[in-house]
Amino acid sequence: MANAADYALKELNKETTIGGVGVEIERTVPRIDLTDFDARKAEITEELWAAATDIGFFQLINHGVPTHLIDDAFLKSKHFFDLPQEVKAQYPMARGTNSGWEYKAQVRPSTGTADQKESYQVTISRMDELGLWPTPEELAGFKASMLTFERANWGVAMKVLGCFAGKLGMPTDFFTTAHDPMKPTYQSTVRLIHYLAMKDTKQEDYKYWRAGAHSDYNCLTLLHQRTGQGGLQVAPGKDQVERLAWTEVEPLDGIITCNIGDMLMRWSDDLLQSTLHRVRMPKPGEYDGPRYSIAFFAQANKDAMIVGPQEKYEPMSAGDYMQMRLSANFDKKET
Numbered sequence: 001m002a003n004a005a006d007y008a009l010k011e012l013n014k015e016t017t018i019g020g021v022g023v024e025i026e027r028t029v030p031r032i033d034l035t036d037f038d039a040r041k042a043e044i045t046e047e048l049w050a051a052a053t054d055i056g057f058f059q060l061i062n063h064g065v066p067t068h069l070i071d072d073a074f075l076k077s078k079h080f081f082d083l084p085q086e087v088k089a090q091y092p093m094a095r096g097t098n099s100g101w102e103y104k105a106q107v108r109p110s111t112g113t114a115d116q117k118e119s120y121q122v123t124i125s126r127m128d129e130l131g132l133w134p135t136p137e138e139l140a141g142f143k144a145s146m147l148t149f150e151r152a153n154w155g156v157a158m159k160v161l162g163c164f165a166g167k168l169g170m171p172t173d174f175f176t177t178a179h180d181p182m183k184p185t186y187q188s189t190v191r192l193i194h195y196l197a198m199k200d201t202k203q204e205d206y207k208y209w210r211a212g213a214h215s216d217y218n219c220l221t222l223l224h225q226r227t228g229q230g231g232l233q234v235a236p237g238k239d240q241v242e243r244l245a246w247t248e249v250e251p252l253d254g255i256i257t258c259n260i261g262d263m264l265m266r267w268s269d270d271l272l273q274s275t276l277h278r279v280r281m282p283k284p285g286e287y288d289g290p291r292y293s294i295a296f297f298a299q300a301n302k303d304a305m306i307v308g309p310q311e312k313y314e315p316m317s318a319g320d321y322m323q324m325r326l327s328a329n330f331d332k333k334e335t
């Protein structure tokens, strides 16, 4: 069994070696149709499993999140980021909370530079206590939209995780119990992201990334993107960092791009693949206005113990796991 500290160090060290530009190649990111989920569950499970144990990324269509909810969430996201800085600053992401607003605060271990973005995270168990909801005067209807959107994404995430649970020999509702939104230990989160528009671009701007190379530290990510606002690239095979090659993921309205995070990779004894990805700056001649995306990060409740069927790694609580990764990303100054 690997020692927990060694494992943590290995994961973080890996991130520091992958921040370069690298090479780009074409690959297919599988598209999986969730139509008639209950009736087709066995077939869908095989498709999800094949994608998740290989490239670690897949796109869901007919997933059941209504288009109007997604459009509304993007509208509310724009309204939030359009607020004056001093209003947004009333709702800061305090250390270790993974909730609230941050501006160019995430320094990826891979690059040592801050992501060129601002983000606002909704972790429903913490919003009231930390006073992170903008007032209705500042942003009418924001809280209701976010709660509805969060719940809809949670539902899709639990369907997908239920399929993985079956393949891992766990009860179907295993991950649903581990991501119970009614518990105060809930730590799944919606992240609204606004990547800053590029202005008067200079050569040195390209030393930055909209989001530096990383793998996610959760179980499963559901990412909503907008048609025409590209830049997401994935590179499978993080065990062989010297052979990494980056592939563009097409952003399309209404499709949910999913990826496995490190928490689930560990929970599956490394069967499910948490794949490196990044958001590159627009290339000269490409659309270089603002880019908006919204992610739902399913990350197990703090008290859930992560231990795989084969017990490849020492048990670790999901709370400890998150704190380890958050401090590696948000407690750093730029290098």
Ligand SMILES: O=C(O)CCC(=O)C(=O)O
Pocket (backbone or CB within 6 Å): 191, 193, 211, 216, 223, 225, 232, 277, 278, 279, 293, 294, 295
């Ligand atoms: O905005 C995107 O396309 C990807 C965001 C992402 O990878 C993240 O926030 O972890």
Ligand SMILES: [Fe+2]
Pocket (backbone or CB within 6 Å): 214, 215, 216, 277
């Ligand atoms: Fe990510």
